[in-house]
Every structure is written in structure tokens, then in C-alpha cells.
Amino acid sequence: MKTLEIPTFECETGNYHTSCPISCVAWLYQKIEDSSFLVVGTKTRGYFLQNALGVMIFAEPRYAMAESEEGDISAQLNDQKELERICLRVKNDRNPSVIIWIGTCTTEIIKMDLEGIAPKLEKQLGIPIVVARANGLDHAFTQGEDTVLAAMTHRCPEYNRHTTNQQKEDITRLAVVDVAPNNNSPGERSKPIKCNLVLFGSLPSSVASQSNLESKRQSISVSGWLPSQKYTELPALGEGVYVCGVNPFLSRTAATPMRRRKCQLVGAPFPIGPDGTRAWIEKICSVFDVKPDGLEERENQIWKNLSDYLEVITGKSVFFMGDNLLEISIARFLIRCGMVVYEIGIPYMDRRYQAAELLLLQHTCEKMEKPTPRIVEKPDNYSQVQRMHELQPDLAITGMAHANPLEARNIDTKWSVEFTFAQIHGSVNARDALELVTRPLRRRSDSILGCRSLSRQTVDV
Amino acid sequence: MKLAYWMYAGPAHIGTLRVASSFRNVHAIMHAPLGDDYFNVMRSTSERERDFTPVTASVVDRHVLARGSQEKVINNISRKDEEQHPDLIVLTPTCTSSILQEDLQNFVDRASLSSESDVIPADVNYHRVNELQAADRTLEQITRFYLDRARKRSTLDRSVTNAPSANIIGIFTPGFHNQHDCRELKRLPGESGIAVNQVIPEGGSLKYLKDLPRAWFNTVPYREVGLVTATFLEKEYGMPYISITPMGISNTADFITQIGKLVNVWASALSGKRINYKLYVGNQTKFVSQAAWFSKSIDCQNSAGKEAAIFGDATHAASITKILAKEMGIRVSCSGTYCKHDAERFNEQVRGLCDEVTVTEDHTEVGDTTARIEPSAIFGTQMERHIGKRIDIPCGVISSPVHIQNFPLGYRPFLGYEGTNQIADLIYNSFNLGMEDHPLDVFGGHDTKGVSTKSLSTDRREINWTPEAESEPNRIPGFARGKTRRNTEVFAKQNNISKITIDVMYVAKEKSSP
Numbered sequence: 001m002k003t004l005e006i007p008t009f010e011c012e013t014g015n016y017h018t019s020c021p022i023s024c025v026a027w028l029y030q031k032i033e034d035s036s037f038l039v040v041g042t043k044t045r046g047y048f049l050q051n052a053l054g055v056m057i058f059a060e061p062r063y064a065m066a067e068s069e070e071g072d073i074s075a076q077l078n079d080q081k082e083l084e085r086i087c088l089r090v091k092n093d094r095n096p097s098v099i100i101w102i103g104t105c106t107t108e109i110i111k112m113d114l115e116g117i118a119p120k121l122e123k124q125l126g127i128p129i130v131v132a133r134a135n136g137l138d139h140a141f142t143q144g145e146d147t148v149l150a151a152m153t154h155r156c157p158e159y160n161r162h163t164t165n166q167q168k169e170d171i172t173r174l175a176v177v178d179v180a181p182n183n184n185s186p187g188e189r190s191k192p193i194k195c196n197l198v199l200f201g202s203l204p205s206s207v208a209s210q211s212n213l214e215s216k217r218q219s220i221s222v223s224g225w226l227p228s229q230k231y232t233e234l235p236a237l238g239e240g241v242y243v244c245g246v247n248p249f250l251s252r253t254a255a256t257p258m259r260r261r262k263c264q265l266v267g268a269p270f271p272i273g274p275d276g277t278r279a280w281i282e283k284i285c286s287v288f289d290v291k292p293d294g295l296e297e298r299e300n301q302i303w304k305n306l307s308d309y310l311e312v313i314t315g316k317s318v319f320f321m322g323d324n325l326l327e328i329s330i331a332r333f334l335i336r337c338g339m340v341v342y343e344i345g346i347p348y349m350d351r352r353y354q355a356a357e358l359l360l361l362q363h364t365c366e367k368m369e370k371p372t373p374r375i376v377e378k379p380d381n382y383s384q385v386q387r388m389h390e391l392q393p394d395l396a397i398t399g400m401a402h403a404n405p406l407e408a409r410n411i412d413t414k415w416s417v418e419f420t421f422a423q424i425h426g427s428v429n430a431r432d433a434l435e436l437v438t439r440p441l442r443r444r445s446d447s448i449l450g451c452r453s454l455s456r457q458t459v460d461v
Numbered sequence: 462m463k464l465a466y467w468m469y470a471g472p473a474h475i476g477t478l479r480v481a482s483s484f485r486n487v488h489a490i491m492h493a494p495l496g497d498d499y500f501n502v503m504r505s506t507s508e509r510e511r512d513f514t515p516v517t518a519s520v521v522d523r524h525v526l527a528r529g530s531q532e533k534v535i536n537n538i539s540r541k542d543e544e545q546h547p548d549l550i551v552l553t554p555t556c557t558s559s560i561l562q563e564d565l566q567n568f569v570d571r572a573s574l575s576s577e578s579d580v581i582p583a584d585v586n587y588h589r590v591n592e593l594q595a596a597d598r599t600l601e602q603i604t605r606f607y608l609d610r611a612r613k614r615s616t617l618d619r620s621v622t623n624a625p626s627a628n629i630i631g632i633f634t635p636g637f638h639n640q641h642d643c644r645e646l647k648r649l650p651g652e653s654g655i656a657v658n659q660v661i662p663e664g665g666s667l668k669y670l671k672d673l674p675r676a677w678f679n680t681v682p683y684r685e686v687g688l689v690t691a692t693f694l695e696k697e698y699g700m701p702y703i704s705i706t707p708m709g710i711s712n713t714a715d716f717i718t719q720i721g722k723l724v725n726v727w728a729s730a731l732s733g734k735r736i737n738y739k740l741y742v743g744n745q746t747k748f749v750s751q752a753a754w755f756s757k758s759i760d761c762q763n764s765a766g767k768e769a770a771i772f773g774d775a776t777h778a779a780s781i782t783k784i785l786a787k788e789m790g791i792r793v794s795c796s797g798t799y800c801k802h803d804a805e806r807f808n809e810q811v812r813g814l815c816d817e818v819t820v821t822e823d824h825t826e827v828g829d830t831t832a833r834i835e836p837s838a839i840f841g842t843q844m845e846r847h848i849g850k851r852i853d854i855p856c857g858v859i860s861s862p863v864h865i866q867n868f869p870l871g872y873r874p875f876l877g878y879e880g881t882n883q884i885a886d887l888i889y890n891s892f893n894l895g896m897e898d899h900p901l902d903v904f905g906g907h908d909t910k911g912v913s914t915k916s917l918s919t920d921r922r923e924i925n926w927t928p929e930a931e932s933e934p935n936r937i938p939g940f941a942r943g944k945t946r947r948n949t950e951v952f953a954k955q956n957n958i959s960k961i962t963i964d965v966m967y968v969a970k971e972k973s974s975p
Contacts, residue, residue: 014520015537020496042556042587043472046465048499067463070588073560082462089464105494109526109560136494137522382517382544401501401514408511 005362005372009349014378017401018323018347019417020045021134021144022102023052027421028148029062031202034230036096037063038086040114041104062094068106075110080117087125096127098231100148103133128231130155140347142249142324142420145202149226150252152234153261156226159196159238195288198235198263200226200253201246203425210426211246211271218285218292226253237261242287244280246271246425248357249325251350267353269360270425272326273333274302277427279360302427306337309434312441314338319393321402322346322379326419328354330397332361333430334437335370342391345379395440412440467824467844469799469862474555475500476595477583478516480603480686481551483633483662487603488515488547488578490537492530492558492565495520507865508635517541521557529561534568542576548667549603552582559587579667581606593685593774594802596633600662601689604670608697611671621675625724626658628676630702631687633662635868637777637861638875645877646682649707650720653741661690674698678723680716682706682876684776684803707876708780709884710752710788714742745878752881755889756789764892765790770831772819772841773860775800777875779810781840781859784884786814791888794834795819797827824848835944838891843867852943857891924950926961945970 022045025037039045046065053061066086071077087099103114118129132151134144199211199222212222224235226243237243243257244266257263268283269276278299285292303310318334320327322345331341351358365372376384381402388396388411396406396413403413414437424433474491478500481489491498501514519530519537538550550572552565565582573580584602585595611617627650632643640663647657658676659669679694679702681687691702701723707716721738728736746753755761769791771782775798785791796811797819798804804820811818819830828848831839839849839856843864849856858867859875874880945966952969953961 014495014522015517017498017501018496019499020494023496040462043468044474044497044556046468047471047475048496050467051499051503061466063466065463065465067465069463072462073588077462086462086464105521105557106560109557136496137526140495385513399502401498401505404505404510405513 005365007358007362007372008374009351009377010374011377012380012383014380016322016345016347016379016381016384017399019052019141019399020048020104020136021139021141021147022049022104023141024134024144024148025049025063025102026053028100028145028202028227031204032098032227032229032231034097034232035062035100036090036094036098037100037102038066038090039063039102039104040066040068040083040112041102041106042068045104045106062096064090068110073106073110079112080120083117084121084124087121087127087129091125091127098128098130100130100132100151102144102148103131103135105135105137108133108135108137128155140323140325142247142326143348145247146250146252149200149202149250150256152227153237153253153256155231156234156237156261159236159241161238161240195220196223196241197266197284197288198222198224198226198237198241198243198257199246200243200257201250202227203246204423205229207423207425207429210428214271214277214281214426215284217294218281218290220284220288220290237263239263242266244268244284245353246280247326248329248354251353254353267356269332269357270329272329272424273336273433274299274306274427274430275336275364276329276333276357276360277425277430279356283356298427302430306430306434309431309438310337312438313434315340316394316441317342317391318395318397318437319384319388319391320344320346321381321384321396321398321416322376323399323416324420326416327397328357328361328375330419330424330433331373332357332364333433335361335364335368335373337434338368340370341373342393343384343387344373344375345384346375346377349375349377395437397437412443414440469822469824469842469844471592471862472556473585473587473590473592473595474553474583476590476592476597476686477551477553477585477599479592479633479635480596480599480662481549481553481583482515483665484549484603485664485666486515486547487549487551487667488517488541488545489551489553489583490534490541491516491518491553491555492534492563493518493521493553493555494557495522497555497557504635507863507868509865509868510634515545515547521561526561530563530568534565535572538568538572538580539576542578547578549579549581550576551599551603552580554583554585554587556587579606591802593800596686597689600631600633600686601693603667604661604673604690605693607667607670608673617671618675621677621727622656622658624656625654625728626656626676627720628658628673628679629660630679630681630690631683631685632660633686635863636683636686637774637863637867638873639663641872641874642682642876642880644872645874645879646680646707649713649717649877650680653717653720653736653738655720655724674700676700677727678702678720680720682776683774684806685774685800706776706780708777708880709784710746710750710881712780712783713750713877713881714746717742750878750881752788752885755885760889761789764837764889766792767838767892768792768794768834768836770794770834770836770839770841770845771796771815771859772798772827772839772845774798775803775807775810777860779807781884782811782814784881785840785888789885789888792816794836795830797821797830838888840888840891855891857887859887924953924961925959927963930961930963930966 022039029037046067101114114131118131122129130151132148134147208225215222226235228234237257239262241263243263245254248270254265258265266284266287269279271277271280278295282292317340319342327344327346331344335341396411397416398413400415403415406413418436422432422436423429478489481487498518501516504510504514519534552569554565569580569582583599585598629646632639659673679691679700681691681702681704694700695702703719705716705719707713717738724736769785771778771793778796778798782793782796786793793815795817796815798807799822801820808818824844831848832852839845839854840859842860842862846856846858873883949961949966949969958965
């Protein structure tokens, strides 16, 4: 076998635009229905969240700011007393099953001991308090979710092997049955195996149940999700439980169950695009010694359904500025669709957690005979814009700060945040993902403007 | 600590960035952690800005926390200087840098030595001022910096322009309808022979700042931003300023009269001509602005005595209160602002024009007040629009904080004579929306809506309604339903009645004072 071209990794200055990690509150409060989020920090954080949440803010979200004032910063006020007063109000107003404190840059810098205060207040108030330090000093955008889920891992109930020994015997029996030749039609295989598989990553509930179905087809039943729809329904973790991530930004969440709860991590590519979904399922099957069934036909079927979109993007080039850590997976999917990727900007690259995804990226490049893109960690937006002027990509996937100015300079853009909110996981949603990518390219009508650029700036950026 | 869900005015650095990015060729460097540069997103989306927002962050990360910024900030300043050659780089502190207490002045001093651009640190205290106050100060700081320099280098031209001219101070990005107001403001004195010397900060160029004192006078259309600069120019350069907001017919007339007074002091001395604006004001009021005629027409008669609640920044809330109360005969039950620092003058402005005044930064207080009053229309910010949605009352947006909808492509000034037309439309349409349901309801239309609870607080008191009584309010037109229900409950409480029957309802109705 020919040796694969290894992608080049570079690291730039880190002068790039991304959202503050506290923005994870926006989707997590919706996902965990009985939660209440309390962001502890200054006005700057609150204002960001208010602007980032846009219209959601008016819908009485279950999140609030504990706004630090001068007295808090100079330690004239007692943090514990202040937080107690505020949490009492949250309890009375909303009656949540859990309060999640989001630590910010402010609490980091003044070294507010949230982890120390939380257990005391938890006792006093009788509500679980989970502390996640999602700050812009250490993290970018989607890594906020990573900090929250890692903190929640500690709250998952203990999985006990002894009480489930009976079930284990069932599993072996079932597995034996499974090996026996199956005369049923492929859709009706034997009953799903009760394997202890917990998936982590916050997905909209419909997407989560689609993933459950995907694995059920292979007779593997998912025993739980982190996060669950309700805090009170967190999955059990412990020795003998396998965990697998659905999103590439969950490094800490992947490490915590392994180190602290003796779980086993299934390292797989992420279920984005039909190719990713298939590789993901195959990997899970291999862990449970199940022979995958009908995956290839299914994948081909999905590709066939995407043909109209593939026509639009085949041969087109794309440039990822990088702000949400989904870049590697989406780039891999787009290369498989026939696109050329010039550059993958990414805030943080965990080569261990994303190893399977990186490998799939290499294989995909080889298979599609496309050059391996450069991967730029902590990119420098200014230099990226200069590079884009040189390369003139057909599409730039970028944050909102650069989208309009790039459009004015005749580079089509797709707003990257949409990938974090849209449903792009699993085979079912491959179409939605391409819908996003192709939208700016399909919009290209005969330009009403005879000119190429609509910007007035002489100096760029 | 304060529990907060929403804020009307943003943090201080936002104000500084707004002013800096309004000027031409000024770059702001924020001393901030990753993700704090969302100002770029706000500007790019709401204003649909075509160009890269001239703001970058000198990122504060773990290393900075451990060892201080050291050379990082200076390198970032030098780099920006080489890449883009801005005229000025404004080093902007954030809450993070104020807690770290790094010596930004020191960075600036060192960076100035090697860079072509001028470099200054924005002088704002994060904890003491909000977005608007910070913008006000930064504008004054930049103006003062360039005027002082011109004075030192004696490049300052102290002569006034031959023809009367004015500066417009305080138009900036992303202000509420600022761009349209600016066009209207240029036209207003322009039609009467007064040139515009300079507009700052929007589109202003730093090399011309030294010519600010050549104007005869300054106008400050918005109270929030520009007053500090105007008072500085008055003190140091003896320039008079007009701080009347030309919003509404009478305010616009006052504004022009004031201009006339100022100009005539000089004009008689310089050219021996006196200008009379009476005729101009009369003509504009009668024919260019439709608002005067509108307030006499039957349409407006219909809304006479209707109730409205108003909330916004000090400039817009006070002006709209005056327009409703004095020019349209609408009853303003409550007028309020979130500009606490300007509360005194706001009170003075709306005294005698409204039943009560609310000065608060807490949107739930505004919501509860509105719910209690139950006006026919609300005029407020985006927040009030959503409050209105929840309690079924139409709302016209008259002030920041805003949203992409408030950056219309069409020409929609709030100031001047065209502004009076726009405001009249806004007000009339808001009331009209509320009235459209009524004929339907009166004739027992297809409306089976329940009663909306008229408080936004989570305050649930148990009073039982019998099923018959429960369905009774549904026969009353929707707009009176809530009031009836509430009056009945208040009456029941006062008389210790725990079950409300149809009889109780009618007794309550008889007893209720109009």
C-alpha cells in the first residue's frame, strides 16, 4: 500500500475571531430541559450572550447572568453569600433540577473558587450545582460544551456490573444467536444486543434518536446519552461501559470517563456525512464484534440522493477560516463530495481524540485524488484573508465578522456558526449539511452588478 | 453580584469601539480574551458593513495571566501599524484588562516610539461607565488629542469660515437610524444657507479635526454622545453649541430658532445680513412636514386620549413623549429611560407630559409597569417590542438597543421635518394595529382568545372563577378583556370573595371607578 500523504500541521498567532465558549449555554439550556444556567462574570459576557442568542433571549430562556460588580472584583463582597442569594432567586423563579455555573474569564482572573463554593451551596439549597469553567482564556466556542459535559460526567450514576450479570449472560447468548445464519429479511435481525454504549455530545433530540436507530439497525442498542434530555436521566458510567463521541470538540469529555469512571473510549470518525456515519457505525460494530450489515448499500443510496447537490460543488474550492472545531470532519465530507480544500483553520487540534477522523481525511484525499489540505491551528485571520486573496476560493466558511466583507470582495461565504446549530449528523442529515454548503453557490445568479467588488476599502482587512 | 437577564446598554469598551470604528482609518486594538471581539460581528451583521471592522484583539490567554502581556500588545500595535498604516490606533481596555491592572499607558508609550500611527489608550473605567458614557468620553479624548497637538505645532487655524457653518457631533456606528438622521441634519441648516463643516465621528478624518473650531457653532443631536466634546470645544475654543434634538415639530422649530440666534450674532458683525427663519419654519411645518396637518386630521382625533407607554434612551424617549403628549394629544401613562446617569434631565424634560416616570435598567420592571398600565401601544426598544408581543400590545421601536430590522435600507430619519413624517407613520400604525381587532371583537368575530395574564412576574395568586364566569369575559371585546378580569379579581380580593361568579363580575363592574 502506498504511504499516505500526512497532512501538514501549522500553528499561527491565534489572532482569530470565534465566539466565547459561554455561548454553549444557548444550545445546552434547550437540550437539558430541567436545567438552569448561571453565567458568572462581568457585563461583557452578558452582553455577548445577549447578542449571540439574538431572538432566543426574549423567550425567557433558562439562563441568567450573575453580574460581577466592582465590589465582587475587589473582594469587598463575599462570593458565597452573593451566589447563594442569586441561586435562591433562580430556584424560586424556575425550580430547576440542576443549576450549572459557567465560570468565565472574570472568575478565572480573580480566582473565584466556584468549585469550592458549589458543594456548600448544593447542601444548603438542595439543588445539584455543576461547575464548568468555559472561559475564553483556555477555550474557543464549542469547547464550552466540552467543559460542561466533562463536569457532568462526574454526576452520572455508577454502573454496577454485578446487578447486570444476568444481562451479561443474555448478551453472550444473544451474540451466539447472532452468529447463526439469519434467514429473516435484513430489516428484521435478532433483538438488539444490550451493550453498554453511551454516546456523548449534545444533539437535537430528533438527531439523537436517528443515531440510536442507525445503531439499532446493526442490532446495537445505545444505553444512554450524555447529556440526556433531563438532568435526572443521566446515563450510568463505570467499568464495562463503552463511550463514543459524536462531535470533534469533546476532548475533555472523552478523557474524563476513561480516567475517572473506568469506561472504554471508542475512537471513531464523527458521524458527519454518509462516509463519516458509515465509518462511525463500523467502528462501533467492531468494538462489539458485530458484523455490519447493509452499510455499503445504505451509503451508496445516500450519495445517490445527494447527486443534485454534488453537481453544484464538485471541483469547487473551499477555505475554512476556523472557529468551531467541526472543520476537519466537514472538510473530510466535502472532499468526499469532490471539493478541493485549500486550508483548514481550526482553533485547537487534539490529534489523539481526532486520530480516526484525521486518518479518514487522509484516506479520503487519496481516494478522491485531491491534495491534502494544510491544517492551521490557532489561525491568524489577517494572514488568512491575504491568503484568500491569492487563492480566490469559491467558498469561504467563516464567522460572521468576516462574512459580509468577504462577500463584498467577491468571495462567497457560508457562516460557520450555522453548522453548530443545524442538524448535520448522521446519514439522514447529509442533505441538510450540503444544503448549507451549496446555498451561497446556488445563489450565484447573473451578477446584477457589472463590478467585481463592492467594497470601498483601499487597504484590506 | 446582580442577577441579570438582559441589559439595555452594553459594557464600556463597546462604546469606545463604536467611536473608533466610525472614524476613517482608525484601528482599535482590544486587550481581551478570545471571543470578546464580537463587536465585529454586531457591526458586520446589523449595519451590513461591507468592510472589515477595524478592530483586532491582542489576545489575553493563560500565558498573559501568568507573565503579563509583556511585548505582546506592543507587537500587535506595531504589526497593525505596518500592515494597514492607520492614522490612529486606540488601545481599548476591557473588563479583563481592568482586573489585570496592566499598565496600558506604558505599552502605548513604548509602541508610539516605533510606529508611524498615533497611539492612545482609551481612558474609560470599565466599572463606572456604560457603553454610551464611554463613547462620549472617547470621542472627546480623540478630539482633544488632535486639537492639542495642532495647538502645540501651531497648525491651528483660529479663523471662522466666511459663510456660517456648523459641526454635527455624535453620529456614529451602529446608532439608531443615525445614517438617515445625518442626511436630514445636513439638509436642515443647509436649506437656510448654513454649511456643514464636519460630521464626527462617522466618516470623520483625523487630519481635519484641527479645523473643527472653524465652524460657527456645534450641534449635538443626541444627548448620549457628543455633549462632552461640545462642552470641551465651548470651554477651550469658545464655540457655542445647540443640544436641542430636532425631533418632532416643536423641537425642530426650537432647534432652527436657536441656530438663527447664534448665526445672527455673528452674521450682523461679519456680513451685516440678518437671517430670518420664521418664514422657513412656517413653510416647512405647514407643507413639508405632514405631521402638523396629521395631528389636526380625523385620524389623529381617533387616537386622542389613548394611552401609551414609552421607554428608551434619554434622547428618544423624551422627544417621543413630547410628540405624543403635545403634538398628537395622546396620553402618555408612563415614560422612562435606562440612561440612569441622565435621569435628572430626563425628569425635567418629561415633567408634566406623562403620569409617571420610570428610570431603570431592569427590563422586568419595565415589563411589569407596562402590564399594569395596559396602554394601547408601547414605544420602546426591541425588548419592549417583545414585552408587547407577550401581553398583546403593539409596539413601535424608537430607540436602541436594536436589531437588524432597525437598519432599514429605505430613508427613515427620526430627526428634522422628514423625521416628523416618519414618526407620525410609526405612531399611527402602531395604534392602528391595535385597533384592527376591535371591530371584529365587537361584532363577536372569530376571536376566542383567552385572557392574557397581565403581569410578567411569576406571581400566582389563586382566585377561583366559576366556569360560567370564566367564559363571560370572552364576550367582551378582546382589548377590554384583561382589564375586566383584573378589576374583578381586585374587587374580589378587597371584599374577601374567593369564588368569582357572574354576579360578582357585574357587581365589580358597577363598583369599579372609571
